Every structure is written in C-alpha cells, then in structure tokens.
Amino acid sequence: MAWQGENFGYAIKAVAKAVEPGRPALVHGDRVVSWGEFDAMTDAIAAGLVARGLKPGDVAGQMLRNTPEYMLAYFGCAKAGVTPVNVNYHYKDRELVDIFARFGLKALFANREYSEAGARAMPEGALAPFVAEPGDAGWEALCASEIGPDFAVCDDRDCMFFMATGGTTGMPKAVMWPFGAAWEALGIASWSPSPLVPPEIATSLEEHAAIAARQVPGHPESQAPFMPLCPLMHGTAQYSAVNHLLKGGTLVTLPMESFDADLAIDTIRDRQVRALVIVGDAHAMPLLKALDARADAAEAIASLRLVGSSGALFSLLHKERLVELNPELVVSDVLGSSESGGTALRVTTKDGTLGGGDFIAVPDRGMTLFDENLEEIPMGTEGVGIVARSGPLPLGYLGEDEKNAQTFPVIGGKRYLMTGDRARWNPDGTLDFIGRDNMCINTGGEKVFPEEVETVLQAHPGVKDVRVVSLPDPRFGRKVVAVVQPEGSEEGLEPLLDAEARAGLASYKIPRLYVFTQRSLRLNNGKPDYKAAQAIADEAEAG
Numbered sequence: 001m002a003w004q005g006e007n008f009g010y011a012i013k014a015v016a017k018a019v020e021p022g023r024p025a026l027v028h029g030d031r032v033v034s035w036g037e038f039d040a041m042t043d044a045i046a047a048g049l050v051a052r053g054l055k056p057g058d059v060a061g062q063m064l065r066n067t068p069e070y071m072l073a074y075f076g077c078a079k080a081g082v083t084p085v086n087v088n089y090h091y092k093d094r095e096l097v098d099i100f101a102r103f104g105l106k107a108l109f110a111n112r113e114y115s116e117a118g119a120r121a122m123p124e125g126a127l128a129p130f131v132a133e134p135g136d137a138g139w140e141a142l143c144a145s146e147i148g149p150d151f152a153v154c155d156d157r158d159c160m161f162f163m164a165t166g167g168t169t170g171m172p173k174a175v176m177w178p179f180g181a182a183w184e185a186l187g188i189a190s191w192s193p194s195p196l197v198p199p200e201i202a203t204s205l206e207e208h209a210a211i212a213a214r215q216v217p218g219h220p221e222s223q224a225p226f227m228p229l230c231p232l233m234h235g236t237a238q239y240s241a242v243n244h245l246l247k248g249g250t251l252v253t254l255p256m257e258s259f260d261a262d263l264a265i266d267t268i269r270d271r272q273v274r275a276l277v278i279v280g281d282a283h284a285m286p287l288l289k290a291l292d293a294r295a296d297a298a299e300a301i302a303s304l305r306l307v308g309s310s311g312a313l314f315s316l317l318h319k320e321r322l323v324e325l326n327p328e329l330v331v332s333d334v335l336g337s338s339e340s341g342g343t344a345l346r347v348t349t350k351d352g353t354l355g356g357g358d359f360i361a362v363p364d365r366g367m368t369l370f371d372e373n374l375e376e377i378p379m380g381t382e383g384v385g386i387v388a389r390s391g392p393l394p395l396g397y398l399g400e401d402e403k404n405a406q407t408f409p410v411i412g413g414k415r416y417l418m419t420g421d422r423a424r425w426n427p428d429g430t431l432d433f434i435g436r437d438n439m440c441i442n443t444g445g446e447k448v449f450p451e452e453v454e455t456v457l458q459a460h461p462g463v464k465d466v467r468v469v470s471l472p473d474p475r476f477g478r479k480v481v482a483v484v485q486p487e488g489s490e491e492g493l494e495p496l497l498d499a500e501a502r503a504g505l506a507s508y509k510i511p512r513l514y515v516f517t518q519r520s521l522r523l524n525n526g527k528p529d530y531k532a533a534q535a536i537a538d539e540a541e542a543g
Contacts, residue, residue: 003203005183009046009078010155011205011246013039018209019248023216026068027225027271029255031134033068035248038075041143045076046153048145049107052127056081056159060107061100062233063087063114066253069132070232071245072143073109078161078179081154082107085162085174086233089114090506095172096121102399103162103174112136157183162398163235165338165447172449174398175338184392185341185365186239188246193221194306194330195347212248223275223306224249229264230279230445235338236310240277259283261290265300272303279445280312280333285475288321298325310334310342311445313477319348335359335387335433339407340417343367343389344431358430359423366390366416369423374411379425384434387421390414439530441468444476446508450530453480453511456504462486462493465521467533471513471541482511483521483533490516515540 005011021036033041054060060082064070077084085103087096089111100108100121108129110118118129132139157180164174183189191211192199202208217224226244228237232253241251252271256263264287267273278284291297304326310333319331327350336342344359344367354360361367369377369385377385393415396404407418422434441448450468457466464487470478486493494514501510517536523529 003189003205005157005180005188006205007078007081007155007157007159007179008161008183008242008246009042009075009080009159010153010157011183011188011208012042012075013079013153014205014209015212015246015248018213020213020216023248024225024250025245026071027250027252028066028068031068033072038072041072042075042079043147043151043153044143044145045072046079046082047147047151048142049076049080049082050151051145052107054080054082054106054127056154056156057083058106059083059085059104059162060109061085061087061103061105061118063089063108063110063118063129064132064233065089065111065257066228066232066237067111067132067255068253069109069139070253071241071251073130073132074161074242075245078159079153081156081159083160083162086164086238087118088164088233088506090508091117092504092506093117093120094504095506099164099172099174103164160395163238163338163394165235173400173403176395176398178395181392181394182341186243187341188243191215191221191247193223195332195345196330196349197221209248215248217250218272218274222249223247225252225271225273226250226275226277227252227254227264227267227271227273228277229254229259229283230277230311234279234311234445235336236279236445237277239341240308244275259286261286262294265290265294265297268304269296269300274303275306275308276304277308277310278314280309280314280477281318281474282312282444282476284309284314284318284322288318291325301326302328304329306330306332308332308334310336312442316348316353319353323348323350335421335431337419339394340365340389340419343387343419343421344433358426358432360430364391369425370411370416370418374409376411377425379429380427381425384422384424387419387423387431388416389419390416393417441470441478441480443470443473443478443480443508448480448509453482453501453505453509456501457482457484457497457511460497460500462488462496467521467528467530468511469530469534469537471537473512479512480509481513481515481537483515483517483536485518485521486516513537513540 016039023035024032025035025038026033074084107127108118109132110129115129115131162174189202190199215222230237314333331348333346334342335344344361347354367389423431453468465485467483473479
C-alpha cells in the first residue's frame with residue numbers, strides 16, 4: 001500500500017531529528033529559533049497541554065499575528081493530538097463568542113492585545129488563554145513544561161486540524177482536515193522548487209526526512225527560506241507555511257502590525273528569501289511601488305525564485321513587472337480554497353504565461369467540471385460548469401450537515417468537493433475561469449459574506465432594508481458596499497451605520513461605501529434582490 005502521509009506532529013518530530021539542530025526553523029526580525037529549539041519547545045508545549053487536561057480531539061484556537069509562536073503553538077497542538085484552529089484576530093466579541101462555542105474551544109493562544117477579548121469569549125470550562133509572547137510567564141512555563149516518561153508524540157494520522165473559513169456556502173465555519181488526508185491534498189511528500197520542475201515524491205517518512213536533511217536553506221532545489229506576507233490565520237499562508245516546515249525549511253515572518261513593503265523587501269534581501277506567498281494585487285501593488293522607488297530593486301529581490309499567490313486578483317501586469325525585475329522568478333497564481341488546497345494554477349515566467357494565461361489543473365487532484373444537474377462536463381465539451389475535485393478531501397464542515405451535503409456530494413459513487421468556482425474548458429485543456437458561484441465578496445483575500453454585514457446594519461432603527469454587494473477596487477479586487485433603503489430620512493444615517501458596523505464587525509467587513517435608495521431591495525416573493533442592489537451600486541459608482 002502506498003504511503004499516505006502522517007500526523008503532522010509525528011512527521012515534524014521525524015524531520016527535526018533528521019536536519020541539523022542548528023538550522024534555522026523560524027526567523028522573526030533578529031530572533032531565530034533553531035530546529036533543535038523548535039523541536040524541544042513543541043514537545044514541551046504538547047506535554048504541557050496534556051498535563052493541563054487536554055486530550056486528543058480537543059480544540060485549541062490560535063488568535064495570533066505572524067510570529068514564531070504561531071507555528072510553535074500549532075505543532076505543539078499537533079504533537080499532543082489537540083486540534084489547532086485559526087482565529088481571525090479582527091473578530092469582535094459577538095463573532096468570537098459564536099465561533100468559540102460552535103468550534104468547542106478548550107484552549108486559546110493569543111497575542112496580548114487580543115487575550116482579553118479571547119478570554120471574554122471562551123466557553124465555560126475552557127482553559128484561560130495563553131498569552132503566546134516571549135516574556136509572558138504563563139507562555140514561558142508552558143514552553144518549559146516537564147516531559148514525563150509516559151509522554152509520546154501523537155502518531156494518529158486521523159487526528160485533525162480545523163481551518164476556519166467562510167467556506168463556499170455561508171457563514172464562518174470550521175473545515176475538518178484529518179492530517180493524513182491533508183498530507184496528500186497539500187502535496188507535502190512532493191518536492192520541487194517550482195511548478196515547472198517535475199517533483200521528487202517521497203514514499204516513506206524516512207525518505208521524506210532524508211530529503212529534508214539534504215535540502216538546506218539556499219539549496220538549488222529548496223524553497224527555503226520561505227516568507228508569507230499574508231496572515232498565517234488564513235489558509236493561503238498557513239497551508240504554505242506548514243508544508244514548508246514539514247519539509248525542514250526556514251520560515252521567515254515580519255515583525256509588523258500592518259504591511260510594510262520596504263521592510264518586506266529588506267528582509268528578502270537580508271535573509272536571502274527564495275519563496276514568497278502573497279495575496280495577489282493587495283501585496284503586489286505596494287511591493288512594486290516600493291521597488292520602483294529603490295535604486296537596489298533588482299538586487300534586493302535577486303534571491304527570489306518563486307512568488308505564489310492565492311485567494312485574490314493578481315494582475316498579469318504586476319506579475320510581468322516582478323519577472324522583469326528578476327528574470328529567474330516563477331510566479332504561481334493558484335485557484336484554491338480552504339476546502340481543497342490548490343486545484344488549478346497559472347504560471348508566469350520571463351517566457352510568458354503558460355496556457356495562454358488560463359488556469360492549468362494541478363495534477364492528481366481529480367479536477368473536473370459539473371453542470372447544474374451534477375452531470376460531468378468532459379474536457380473538450382462546451383459549457384460553463386462548477387469546478388469540482390475528488391481525491392483526498394476534508395471530512396466537511398463541523399456541525400454543518402446540510403452544507404456538507406451540498407458542498408461534498410457523492411456523484412457516481414465518488415465524493416467530490418464543489419469549489420464554488422465557475423469555469424469552462426478551453427480546447428487545449430486549460431480552464432477559462434469565470435468567477436465565484438456565490439455571493440461571497442473577496443476583498444484583498446478576506447472573505448465577506450453579505451448576510452452577516454446585513455444582519456448588523458439591519459439592527460439599526462434607521463434601516464428599512466439593506467443589501468450588501470461589492471464594487472471593483474484597484475488594490476483589493478473588490479470593496480464592500482452597503483445599499484440601504486432608509487426608514488425615513490437618510491440624513492445623518494451614514495456615520496451611525498458606520499459606527500454600528502465598526503462595533504460589531506471585523507474591519508475588513510465594514511462597508512467602504514454607503515448608497516441610499518428608496519427603491520425596493522426585494523423580489524416579489526420577498527427574497528433579497530441582489531441584482532437590483534448591484535445595479536444601484538453600479539449607478540452610484542458611475543455617476
């Protein structure tokens with residue numbers, strides 16, 4: 001039987017034993033955590049969680065910025081069999097109480113600035129939040145926990161991590177990924193410096209660890225050091241970072257609260273970063289603006305060999321400009337989701353974009369298209385369909401039976417993920433991507449669901465009805481727009497609604513534009529009329 005991967009905690013232990021202990025595992029500004037230290041600290045965290053009563057299957061949240069503590073907490077949980085789950089640190093009390101209860105949190109790792117909000121939202125009987133920062137007494141004690149003779153790193157590949165996401169069908173939810181399935185779906189045993197190079201496939205954990213030992217940072221076949229510019233609390237960065245560490249790499253994170261393009265460029269230069277992950281134009285535009293203002297632009301990013309992006313618009317113009325500055329660069333634009341990992345990709349190099357600019361299916365992911373009747377649209381056949389994939393998949397969404405049946409249907413005896421993306425086949429077998437199949441608004445890689453924003457705004461007495469749509473934005477792809485039918489006069493209403501939104505929603509969900517109308521925002525059957533709302537928003541933008 002072919003090797004099907006491992007529990008992430010068990011695998012990271014094997015990798016740590018194979019690589020030289022002094023190799024950098026985590027780099028954050030001037031701070032460096034070696035692989036030897038990383039292994040010892042995650043062992044101690046795991047033992048400490050067990051000593052505090054947590055057991056396999058219990059859930060621990062991570063409400064953390066991009067710091068070494070994120071991966072220390074993640075792999076500490078994995079080694080204990082505890083289920084790590086990302087928590088968006090933008091969330092307010094109302095949102096935290098909801099997801100903490102639904103996810104069943106028993107523990108939380110948080111930066112100090114978020115720990116009080118996290119503590120207020122924790123379910124009864126849970127541990128007090130760990131303030132996961134250097135110098136905090138509770139965190140330091142956890143990282144120095146005694147490892148007793150009975151402690152063993154969890155080796156159960158059916159243990160899980162959760163990926164909190166808006167999902168393809170509604171409000172925020174937890175995607176349940178068994179480690180074994182995620183190992184295969186994310187291609188962790190596949191070793192290649194770029195999508196253009198045929199991969200070496202490890203067939204056992206021993207072989208995997210041996211490759212990790214061989215590929216030191218800076219090795220021609222290595223992607224290390226690797227740096228995510230997007231938050232580890234989102235799938236784009238987290239999947240890439242976890243994959244990278246499971247290959248014995250060096251993860252570089254930036255000590256900043258908001259994106260600083262010059263700091264990112266300086267770090268690429270100083271740490272000789274080879275691979276970067278971003279969220280499309282949201283990062284590419286400020287990076288290129290900063291590079292254009294520097295005399296050392298080409299030299300500063302000369303070490304880069306791969307820039308990957310997922311989750312947002314990434315303009316060809318910006319890809320080509322990056323490659324112009326560094327002709328050795330491969331730019332990979334991935335079509336994927338928290339439920340699937342990468343499904344298809346576009347690759348741009350100095351020689352142009354493969355597939356004429358359209359998406360190419362990722363091999364061995366069982367990708368296909370289905371029509372509205374769940375009939376497969378074969379390659380070479382005309383028609384727009386929903387992008388689907390089979391192969392290793394998550395168990396589904398936690399506690400969401402109805403949505404699971406819709407999103408993970410069994411067709412012809414095979415279980416599929418309906419990604420929510422729409423596309424058509426091109427004659428050459430590439431995919432012509434049409435767009436998202438639902439009302440989810442993607443703004444700079446963040447998912448905003450109209451229903452949630454509408455619920456908050458609708459609570460204001462000055463609102464008769466409201467629909468939330470979006471309009472194009474040059475940097476973030478789309479911006480959130482509230483189309484409001486006021487109850488009476490609209491005078492003075494906008495600042496009140498803005499205050500209402502800021503009190504109850506994460507910052508990226510707040511409407512950037514309010515449009516007031518006396519037209520009905522509902523169909524004759526009483527259902528929301530998003531088409532009419534979008535038309536009103538378009539008119540306001542145009543005129």
